[in-house]
Each structure stands twice: as structure tokens, then as C-alpha cells.
Amino acid sequence: MKPNLSDDLLQQLKESLFTGALLPGAELMSQRRMSESFGVSRSTVREAVGQMEAQGYVDVRHGGKTRVKNLLEPHFNMPLGEGKALGDNPEFQRQVLDVRAMLEGEAAFYTAQRATDDQLKALDAEYRKMQQRGQRETTLAKAKEDLRFHMMIAESSHHLLIIAFSQLFYTRFFNAIYGVLSRTLKTSGRYPEGIRAQHGAIHQAIMNRDAEAARHAASEHILYTRRHLDND
Amino acid sequence: MKPNLSDDLLQQLKESLFTGALLPGAELMSQRRMSESFGVSRSTVREAVGQMEAQGYVDVRHGGKTRVKNLLEPHFNMPLGEGKALGDNPEFQRQVLDVRAMLEGEAAFYTAQRATDDQLKALDAEYRKMQQRGQRETTLAKAKEDLRFHMMIAESSHHLLIIAFSQLFYTRFFNAIYGVLSRTLKTSGRYPEGIRAQHGAIHQAIMNRDAEAARHAASEHILYTRRHLDND
DNA sequence: CCCAGGCTTTTGGTCAGACCAGTTTTGAGT
């Protein structure tokens, strides 16, 4: 019909968001750089970015950088969050593990299918670092390390909804996740032997781009921990 | 807090609209006159007017005058916004189906395991009602009906996280879900034959309390629709 | 009378370059 320049740019920005080129939390180019890079004036860029903000896709702060918002966040202010009681509740911990099992299974599935070579390389590097680190680390450090590995998998899935949900889920329910690990360590005395092998299986399935195997390995990894919990 | 000039102006414009100073169909001042009249630059005026347009309050045409729109109109077009929204993007629709596949699979799994007898009875009743209803219904009615069935399954799962997420997900992304159904109907001409049988399979698995079968049937049901989408 | 055709004016869309106001980064100097 009547293709405005700013509308074109707006569509382009949305596309990069939908296709996962721009992850939640990522920074946009500065308006001046966009202006140059897209060959339009800064006014036009401002118009497009303004629409993005109005539609709730990005968060723009005077002086700061413009960031992609997590589109699930506003819906995630459940009264569940911080209360220490919930995170320590075994039933809730089980539920968190249930959701992790399906979420990480799907994430691994899509990552095996769709990750770029660079992402695979980064994942591989992170995995090797994780294997090398000694047993000297604190439980907290281990938990964070574990989460970073799984988060990297999620972010390589090129799946906007899975990424958004994973981000929120891991940050909101870190307490519950940490609580599980903490209890597991207390009962088995140390980091369960299976975990290491399971991480290996996930890693290998993804590297082989075997999506079904990756889903199964990732899901089984979480369910293994869940069974530990059931034996209490 | 941080009073932007353009935000101030935006508020003023909305005020004149809400108080009736600007009736539907009325013309706004030209941007140059506003600029002078409000004592801000035309850039700032454009920013504000742009937001008014983005929020659907006014209709601005290149070369023509900017007019106030009839505010009730958008509410009648609700599920099919013409501007490119997230819900209209095919890639996003696919992603929504991916998440539905895993979410409804899990929900069916836990419902088969944990639903009370009363919940099973209610589910059974809803299923029979759904089977009886004729083909006379609108697409929208079908979509709502479909969703109610799946929502009932989710709510019978006794799984706090799955319930909470399902609720948010279905309300937030109803547009995308509806869009899929609408497209499917357009291409196949009518309600796909498989759907009816699949609902039956889900229903039966849950009634038999066969959790694995229920998960598989529910997941497959969504993936069936997804394949329809891939063939476009 | 009108009303069809161009001509002029007015409107929104884009551009360039400048300056202000916050944030983030950098680099002493301790």
C-alpha cells in the first residue's frame, strides 16, 4: 500500500525479535548506528523504536541502552516468587523439577536442530570448562554453573517462547532449584555420579545434532534428580 | 518521575479526547500549529501524535488531516488486528504450537494420574457436549470451545505451575492460537477430520487414567495442527 | 449554474546537524 520508511524499519525490528536474532535482554544498536546502518535518518529510527516501545517489545531509557523486554514478564508476578517457604517446600520443588524436565527437554531438542555452529562451539567450550573445574567449588557455585549450562542450551534453541520462559523460570525459581541440589548433596554426601554422565549425554546428543536423543537426555537428567527427591 | 515533553503532550491529547473536547471524526490541529501552540518542536509533536496513532486513537494520513477514530471499532475486530501483531506472525504461531504441545502433553499426563473423579466426570460431560455441537458454529466459537476443553484438562492436573502457566498462556496468546485455527480452516476448507478423533483419543486415555497415552495423544494433537501450518 | 482541469497551499514524512540531559565507560591518582 503505502510503505513508510519507519514502518518498514519497525517490521524489520519485529522480525529480528520473532526469529530470535534479538534475545530478551539483548541490547539494540544505538539510534545513531541504526540510522547509519539502515540508511535512514535518526528521526525515522526514533519513530520505529518509539513504536517498539509503545507496543511493549523494548525498554528504552534516556542515556542508557535500549533493551529487549521479556514478553512473559508482566504475567509472571505470581505471589510465588521470593517466599522462602515455597522454595523449601518439597512438593513445590518436585513441581519445579517437572517443569524443568519438559522445558529443558524441548530446549535441547530445538537446540540440537537449530543452533548455529558458533553456538555449538560456545556450548562445547562451556561444557569442557565445567568438566575441568574441581570439586573445590561451593554448592552455590555448582548450582550457578549448572544453570548457566542449561540456560545456554535454552538460548541456542532459537525459540522465543522457550527462551523467555526459561529466563524467567530460572531467575524466579532459583531458590527452589538450589534447594533441590542442596538437599541432594546432603543425602548422597556429594555430587551424584550420574549427573556428570548425564551432562555428557546431553552435550554429545546436541553436538551430534540428534534432537530426539537430546530431548530424552535432558529430560531424563532432571527426572533423575527428581527420583532422588522422591526417596526422602 | 521523568516527565518527557512528548509524554506530557500525549497525556494532554488523550485528555482532550476523554473529556469530549475532541469528538470521533474531528480533526486534530496540524503538527506545525500544535508545535507553535504548545511551545514544543515539531519532532516532539510527531512523537506524541505517533503514539496516539499507535494506540489506535487517531487516524493519520500523509497529506491529509489527522482525525479522531471511533474508539469502539477496534473492540469489534479484536482477534484479527490488521496491523502486523505478534499473533499474526507464522513463525510465532508455530512457536506457540510448540509450547502448547509440551504444555498440554504434560497437563494430560498429570490429569490422567491425579484428577479427582469429579473432575473426570466434568471433563467427560464437556467432551460429550463438544461432540454434539454441530458445524454451524463460528470459527471463534470453535476456538473458544477447544480452548475450554484443554483448559479443563490443565486445571485438573493438580499441578500449580502447569495451571498457572496455562492460564497466562491461553489468555495472552489467544490471538495466535485463534490465528492458527483460522488459517487451518481457510486452507483445508473445514475443520480437519483428525481433530475430532484426536480429541477422542485424549478423552479416552484420560478416562482410562493412562498417563503416558494421554501425554502422547495431547501432544500429537497439537503437532498435527502444526504440520498443517508447515505445509503452507 | 456547475464541474473538470490544473495551480497553489497545506498536511504529513524524511532529512541533516546541533545541543541538552542522563548513563556508562575510562583512566587517572590514590
Place this chain on the structure above:
DNA sequence: ACTCAAAACTGGTCTGACCAAAAGCCTGGG
């Protein structure tokens, strides 16, 4: 290694110019 102020970003606003589309005007032929 730390603190903290300068410097180098970022987004917000202003100015004045030009282009393109719509609306208004105006004139000449029915």
C-alpha cells in the same frame, strides 16, 4: 586494587529545510 571525576557514549529535543500526498482554489468551458 579501589575511588571518583572526566570523557565518551546513550536517548530527548530543537531547528529549518525539502519531498510527496492530499485538500483547497480558481478558472474556463459545458
